[in-house]
Amino acid sequence: MSAPNMAVDLGGIKMHNPINTAAGTYGFGWQFEGFYDVSQLGAITTKGCAAEAWPGNPKPRMCEVTSGVMNSVGLMNPGVRGLVEQSGEYLQGLSDKGCAVICQVAGHSVDEYVAAVELFEELAPFAAGLEINISCPNIAAGGCAMGSTPDGAAEVIRALRPRTDRPLLVKMAPARVVEVAKALEAEGADALSVINSIPAMSIDVHTRRSRLSRPTGGLSGPCLHNIAVRMVWEVAHAVDIPVNGVGGVMSGADAAEFILAGATSVSVGMSNLVRPDSAPRILSELVSWVEEQGVDDVNDLIGAFEC
Amino acid sequence: MPTPSAARIHEFEVVSNTPVAEGIWSLVMRAPKLAEGLSSGQFMSIAVPGDATQLVRVPLSFSKADPVKGTVETEYAVVGDGTRRLSLMRPGDTSDVLGPGGHGWRLESHPRRVLLVAGGIGITPIVSAARWLAREGVEFDAIVGTKTVNTLWGFDELMSVGVQHVVITSDDGTAGDQGFTTDALEPALAGGEYDLVLTCGPEVMMHKVADICAAVGVACEVSMERMMTCGFGACATCVVPTRSGNVGACMGGPVFDAKEVVW
Ligand SMILES: Cc1cc2nc3c(=O)[nH]c(=O)nc-3n(C[C@H](O)[C@H](O)[C@H](O)COP(=O)(O)OP(=O)(O)OC[C@H]3O[C@@H](n4cnc5c(N)ncnc54)[C@H](O)[C@@H]3O)c2cc1C
Ligand SMILES: Cc1cc2nc3c(=O)[nH]c(=O)nc-3n(C[C@H](O)[C@H](O)[C@H](O)COP(=O)(O)O)c2cc1C
Ligand code: FES
Numbered sequence: 009m010s011a012p013n014m015a016v017d018l019g020g021i022k023m024h025n026p027i028n029t030a031a032g033t034y035g036f037g038w039q040f041e042g043f044y045d046v047s048q049l050g051a052i053t054t055k056g057c058a059a060e061a062w063p064g065n066p067k068p069r070m071c072e073v074t075s076g077v078m079n080s081v082g083l084m085n086p087g088v089r090g091l092v093e094q095s096g097e098y099l100q101g102l103s104d105k106g107c108a109v110i111c112q113v114a115g116h117s118v119d120e121y122v123a124a125v126e127l128f129e130e131l132a133p134f135a136a137g138l139e140i141n142i143s144c145p146n147i148a149a150g151g152c153a154m155g156s157t158p159d160g161a162a163e164v165i166r167a168l169r170p171r172t173d174r175p176l177l178v179k180m181a182p183a184r185v186v187e188v189a190k191a192l193e194a195e196g197a198d199a200l201s202v203i204n205s206i207p208a209m210s211i212d213v214h215t216r217r218s219r220l221s222r223p224t225g226g227l228s229g230p231c232l233h234n235i236a237v238r239m240v241w242e243v244a245h246a247v248d249i250p251v252n253g254v255g256g257v258m259s260g261a262d263a264a265e266f267i268l269a270g271a272t273s274v275s276v277g278m279s280n281l282v283r284p285d286s287a288p289r290i291l292s293e294l295v296s297w298v299e300e301q302g303v304d305d306v307n308d309l310i311g312a313f314e315c
Numbered sequence: 316m317p318t319p320s321a322a323r324i325h326e327f328e329v330v331s332n333t334p335v336a337e338g339i340w341s342l343v344m345r346a347p348k349l350a351e352g353l354s355s356g357q358f359m360s361i362a363v364p365g366d367a368t369q370l371v372r373v374p375l376s377f378s379k380a381d382p383v384k385g386t387v388e389t390e391y392a393v394v395g396d397g398t399r400r401l402s403l404m405r406p407g408d409t410s411d412v413l414g415p416g417g418h419g420w421r422l423e424s425h426p427r428r429v430l431l432v433a434g435g436i437g438i439t440p441i442v443s444a445a446r447w448l449a450r451e452g453v454e455f456d457a458i459v460g461t462k463t464v465n466t467l468w469g470f471d472e473l474m475s476v477g478v479q480h481v482v483i484t485s486d487d488g489t490a491g492d493q494g495f496t497t498d499a500l501e502p503a504l505a506g507g508e509y510d511l512v513l514t515c516g517p518e519v520m521m522h523k524v525a526d527i528c529a530a531v532g533v534a535c536e537v538s539m540e541r542m543m544t545c546g547f548g549a550c551a552t553c554v555v556p557t558r559s560g561n562v563g564a565c566m567g568g569p570v571f572d573a574k575e576v577v578w
Contacts, residue, residue, distance in 0.1 A: 035549040042319040042547075055551075063561055070542045070552035075368045077544060084551050084561060098316035229370065281545040282362075282370045284413070285324065 012298045013305040016050070018273045019198030019250050020175035021108050021137040023050030026267065026306060027291045030254050030277030031056050031112040031139065031179065032081065033228075036095035037102055043284045047105035049291065050273060053201075054091065054099070056114035056141045059123035061087035065146060071210050071219035076229025076256070077278060078208055080220040082146040083114045088127035100134040108136035110177065116147065118167045125168050137174055140164060143181035143204035145226040155181040155204075158191035165195040175199065177252065182206050182232075185239045186246045193247040201252040201275065202240050206232055229278045230256040237269050244270025244311055258286070260293020267294075267306070268313040320547035320566060322360075322413050325349045329408045330386055332401075337465040338393050339436065340402050347385030349414050353377060355447035356419025356440050356538060356570045359387070360546040361412045365400040372413060373397040374543045376440035376515070376569075378472065390468055392436040416546045417565050420444050421572065422451075424534045426511035430503060431457040431478075432496050432524050434516020438469040440538050440569075442476075444513050449476045456480040458503065460496035460516065464489035497523045504531050514538070518578075525573035535573035539564050 014025035028051040034040065037052045046052060064084025071078050086094060091111070099109045111128055115121035121140060128135055142155030142164050154160040155178075165178060175198040180188060182203040189200055205226030210219040218224075236255025244251050253266030254275040263274040274294075279286040298306050327346035335341045349359065360372035379388040393402050404410070420440075429448055433441040438459060448455045457478050461467040467490050473481055482499045483491025492499065497520065503509070504527065514524045515538035528535035541553035541564040554561035555568055556577040562568065 033550060038316040039319050039547060039549040041316070042321065042323065061560075064551065064554065067554070068542045069554070070371075070544050070550075072369060072371045075370070077371060079544070079550075079552055081551050084554065094317055101316075278370070278544075281550050282372065283324070284322075284545070284547060284549075 010304070012295070012303060013307070014295060014298065016272050016307060017250070018051070018175070018252060019137070019177065021051065021110065021199070023108050023273055024106055025050040025291060026273040027263065027287055027294065028110070028252060028273050028275040029053050029280060029287060030275040031141065033277040033280045036091065036099065038095060038098045040280070040284060044288050047102055047107040049107055049287055051108035051110055051136070052102070053110040053112055053139055053275060054095070055085055056083050056112040056144065057085045057088050057091045057124065058083070058114040059088060059120060059127055061085060061090055062114070066221040068220055073210055073227070073231070075231040076227055078210055078220060078225035078227050079205070080146045080222050080225040083144050085114060088124055088131060092131045096132070096134065103134040103136065109134050110137045110139050111135040112139040112141050112179065114141050114144065118164055121164055122167055122171065125171050129172055135174060137177055137198070138172060139177040139179050139201060140168060141179045141204070143179050145205060145207040145224065146222070155188065156183040158184065158187045161188045162191040162195050165192055165197050169196040177201055179204050182235065182239060185243050189243045189247045193249050197249060199250045199252060200243060200247070201254050202243050203236050203255055206235070230258055232256050233262055237265050240266055240271050241269040241313070257290060260290050260297050263290055263294045264297045267309050268311070270311040272310055320416065321352065322416050322547045323348070324411050324413055326409060327412050329404045329406050331406055332404050335390060336468040339390055339466065339468050340393060341388065341390050342401065342404070343386050343388045344412070345386050346412060349412060350380045350385050350387050351382045353380040353387065353415045354419045355443045357415040357417055358569055359412050359414030359416060360543065361401065362410050363397050363401045364410050365403060366396070369397060371544055372546060373401060374416070374546055376443065376538070378439050378442040379446060390436065390439045413546055417569050418567060420447070420513055420570050421536055422511070424511055426453060428508050429453055429455040429511045429513060430509045431455055432500060432512060432514040432516070433457065433469065434460040434496055434520040435462070435466070437514070437516030437538070440515050441513065442469050442472045445473050445476050445478060454479060456503070458482045458484065458496045458499045460484045460520070461490055462486050496520060497527060500524060500527050504528070504533055509533055511536070522578045525576065525578070528573060536570050537573045537576060538569045539571055539576070540569070
């Protein structure tokens with residue numbers, strides 16, 4: 009049998025295979041070039057960037073928990089101009105090689121999201137799509153606060169939709185996902201990334217202090233994978249736009265689970281950090297699984313879960 | 316594009332792994348490519364087996380990299396579960412290690428005489444610095460701080476690589492002078508012999524060392540510790556505030572010019 013078709017279309021973002029990377033776990037892509045040729049991935053998603061640079065939160069920004077990590081990076085980023093200056097040339101080259109570059113957009117308010125999207129429009133011709141992060145658990149305003157209600161989420165996308173023709177993905181918070189997804193679809197979102205890290209807490213019982221510099225942080229890793237699979241399945245049933253599955257993907261089987269639950273593409277997150285060559289391994293395991301399923305197109309397996 | 320980390324994944328085999336002081340172990344691993352690539356003050360991140368729910372690598376400095384034997388030596392304090400599992404690895408056991416990581420000792424000032432200041436397990440990269448200075452023909456002395464005589468490691472190693480003068484300080488007076496490394500630092504710098512101080516230890520100690528050096532106009536490099544998730548510049552969990560903004564300790568550090576650090 010010839011190799012199966014792995015190409016997918018994530019709301020207008022053409023990917024030569026379903027493997028994407030999760031924002032914040034992949035820098036701006038070039039950090040991985042010493043380990044493998046990044047262009048073999050279907051897409052990469054760059055760290056969330058705002059119109060202006062953000063310093064992020066104080067240390068400690070990470071603690072390890074059972075089967076995962078919690079982080080409170082707080083969307084430290086160089087701003088859209090900084091991204092373009094430092095990484096623009098690399099990202100253009102990556103896009104020229106056929107890997108879709110998805111740029112994540114951060115903001116504390118609707119106005120800040122608008123300012124960032126306008127800058128991306130002006131300065132980032134390499135962006136195949138923009139992913140709007142309305143679900144960061146580590147910032148005081150914006151982020152999770154806006155993404156957790158259908159009205160808050162809709163307000164952001166309503167303001168952004170007229171300002172760009174590029175595909176708009178929305179990174180969703182793990183809360184009220186069906187209602188929020190429907191609201192986002194109604195405002196013209198092209199695809200949904202489900203889910204961001206889950207707001208969580210870890211306390212050092214000896215010192216009675218948070219193990220991060222803030223009381224709470226975002227939980228990532230295999231511990232949340234099955235929650236994410238359930239949410240992807242619920243969202244995929246509720247809307248017609250495609251879903252990018254995110255959460256605890258450590259293997260090709262984890263990626264396959266998302267696809268069966270209804271995801272068109274899958275982002276590798278924490279796995280990149282603990283083992284930098286994870287994403288291409290997960291891709292090759294996914295290809296083997298598609299072959300083993302006896303289909304000649306991965307698209308035939310999207311949502312092919314049976315109960 | 317900006318320069319990616321030089322780190323690669325290397326399989327390693329444990330050659331020996333033994334306690335050398337109270338709570339301190341010495342690991343020698345065979346990893347020939349890593350041994351060739353490490354420069355003094357850089358670090359490596361070890362995937363420690365034994366618990367499938369603990370995924371983050373343990374970042375460690377090294378005291379000796381031997382490109383001829385293809386081995387790397389590190390001394391580590393058993394402080395939590397990752398280092399406890401590391402202490403359970405036996406000769407012949409294998410895993411993988413990511414390295415070399417970050418930016419090592421800089422020696423940009425071309426010093427004539429260097430003073431090394433180690434606090435606790437901060438001794439590991441200080442012993443590596445001593446070996447390097449000896450190879451470069453730069454003279455050096457050391458101040459080594461320990462909690463008690465039982466937690467002291469590194470004196471013999473410093474002597475064997477040719478340190479001229481070592482002052483030991485201990486919190487309880489059971490080894491050398493009772494007190495902190497910083498108590499010994501001020502008088503040591505008063506003579507004006509040193510043009511560079513290299514230090515690694517608890518952050519409060521390094522901050523004080525940096526202040527003392529700044530006050531007398533001696534250059535100082537500090538090796539900073541941060542919670543690291545990736546160790547190659549992808550996650551921004553390890554930043555150190557500097558005069559030019561937040562810099563990742565795993566790429567711009569762990570060694571920083573003390574004047575740059577915003578404590
Ligand atoms: C560049 C660098 C070089 C280091 N070199 C050495 C060395 O040569 N010898 C040595 O004994 N230790 C060294 N450390 C510290 C060592 O990484 C931690 O002690 C170790 O990760 C603790 O893991 P654990 O699971 O045993 O402890 P945990 O139970 O996780 O924590 C115990 C304590 O260790 C600290 N810690 C835990 N994980 C990390 C991490 N990923 N990065 C930094 N600190 C952490 C925490 O603040 C905590 O207080 C270095 C750290 C860095 C960043
Ligand atoms: C260190 C770190 C930084 C992150 N930064 C971002 C970010 O900037 N934007 C975002 O939407 N998600 C961010 N995330 C969340 C991931 O993109 C992802 O949604 C989450 O980690 C779940 O996937 P995983 O379990 O595969 O890591 C971050 C996660 C980690 C561990
Ligand atoms: S540990 Fe990930 S950027 Fe430094």
